[in-house]
Amino acid sequence: AAGTHVPAIVVGSGYGAAVSALRLGQAGVGTLVLEMGRAWTTPGPDGKVFCDMLNPDRRSMWFRDRTEAPVDGVLFLDLANRPIRRWAGVLDRVQFPGMGVYVGRGVGGGSLVNGGMAVVPDRAYFEQVFPTVDADEMYSTWFPLANRALRVNSIPEPWFEGTDHYRYARLSRTLAGRAGYGTRLLPNVYSFEHMMREERGEAPKSALGTEVLYGNNHGKFSLDKGYLAQAVGTGNVTIAPLHRVTRVTRTATGYAITARQITEDGTLVAEKQLTCDHLFLGAGSLGSTELLLRARETGDLPDLPDEVGEGWGPNGNVMAARNNNLHEPTGFKQSAIPVLAITDPVRDVIAEIAPVPAGIETYVSLYLAITRNPNRGRFTYDPAADRLDLQWTRAQAAPSVAAAKGLLDEVNAANGTTYRYDVFGGGKAFADDFCYHPLGGAVLDRVTDGHGRVRGYPNLYVTDGALVPGSLGVNPFVTITALAERNIARVLADDL
Ligand code: FDA
Secondary structure (H helix, E strand, C coil): CCCEEEEEEEECCCHHHHHHHHHHHHCCCCEEEECCCCCCCCCCCCCCCCCCCCCCCCCCEECCCECCCCCCCECECCCCCCECCCCECCEEEEEECCEEEEEECCCCHHHHCCCCECCCCCHHHHHHHCCCCCHHHHHHHHHHHHHHHCCCECCCHHHHHHCHHHHHHHHHHHHHHHCCCEEEECCECECHHHHHHHHCCCCCCCHHHCCCCCCCCCCECCCCCCHHHHHHHCCCEEEECCEEEEEEEECCCCEEEEEEEECCCCCEEEEEEEEEEEEEECCHHHHHHHHHHHHHHCCCCCCCCCCCCCCEECCCEEEEEEECCCCCCCCCCCCCCCCEEEEECCCCEEEEEECCCCCCCCCEEEEEEEECCCCCEEEEEECCCCEEEEECCHHHHHHHHHHHHHHHHHHHHHHCCEECCCCCCCCCCEECCEECCCECCCCCCCCECCCCEECCCCCEEECCHHHCCCCCCCCCHHHHHHHHHHHHHHHHHHHC
């Protein structure tokens, strides 16, 4: 309804947003969460909420005519990508020149689409990235809290060693070992108890049924099941899906926002004006930065810091594909949830062993490498197109490619194997033109104070991956969650 006032508004419903919504709700603060994607609760005609990777339909992608999965083809043409109907699907690829950024769309944000790997960063690296954050407190209080709240669990090693579904990971470990590299198992928010029951035929298949990327129908403890369900359970939090916030302005006592409500087909239902006392931006690195940049450039919030838009990075993401020898197959049964990473302490790379859940033997090993690339991009705002632009060049990805290639060249040399050039399109073995881990744009202690309060604008906060300056060395959502917990605790104590 036009003119509605609520004490607190949270924009977005990913990790930072969900933490803020729950803690506000528990503190008795009436809170409205506005999320541009849909609530993923109602099954489609096939009885499933999400579609799988092998049979993508309109549920797969955010208003596209064709799916844009990162792996374009393996062995035969166009294994993965299909024509689809334009609809409010769960995965988006926001395309900038030289960089496609994958993000989740829906109540739960990235938690709906991601691989669930829940990794606490190396403490020394965390201290470099966040020199002003009390690391003792993070590692004794906020990381453990995030791990508990997200229900992080670890794969039982005997099962990992025995199951057909992780043969692909064990093979990559063997090949890396021949080159002198070690591996580590990574914790996850996907329930391994559930995955083991899937294998025994006692639970419906999700990770073992090629589900991830377009959502998991079972097994994964995503934010809609955790933080957000608990937030709504407080009785103080309401979630409005299919509401995209387009504008933020100031009122005498707080903030006003404009939100466009659409149907799942994309038809505009209403444009709403809402006011609040406290406004929390949790729309992710791209979404929160866009709202701030637009507000600064159009004069709605003219005094926002110059640093808005700065400090962006893809967390050093590069994907790579290798070809294995015919006598060393990866296995055609592959769990869609990655659990193992090759570690290269010299080059500072962790190469996560990603599945190729094609249902057939492909002899392909796929890696998502996280590298420590110091290069940063920056967002700008194009007023004519009313659009966020990203200043990032392929050349800036070069250190990431070099690090990943250094490691995998040695793996190839030790095993007499080669790269695969048919996986990412464009005939390249290393995909440096897309990422899963967008970070930065409203960096902590630059655009905000040390707890996410936007400088110059009281009661306006950034809660999400926009706070992280471009690189963490590991997958980011545990850190985003822990930082959000730390920040909202301070904000609730001091500002509300
Ligand atoms: P997040 O992106 O989660 O949420 C932002 C939300 O805001 C979205 O729901 C979006 O629709 C909404 N929004 C944006 N603009 C809006 C607007 N104007 N109005 C209303 N709503 C708006 N990380 C990890 O740690 N382990 C992993 O295994 C993986 N794997 C992985 C796989 C894939 C395919 C992807 C795409 C990503 C990952 N990630 C990951 C990354 C992880 O998912 C990501 O870092 C977090 O989701 C980021 O959390 P945020 O809170 O920053 O925003």
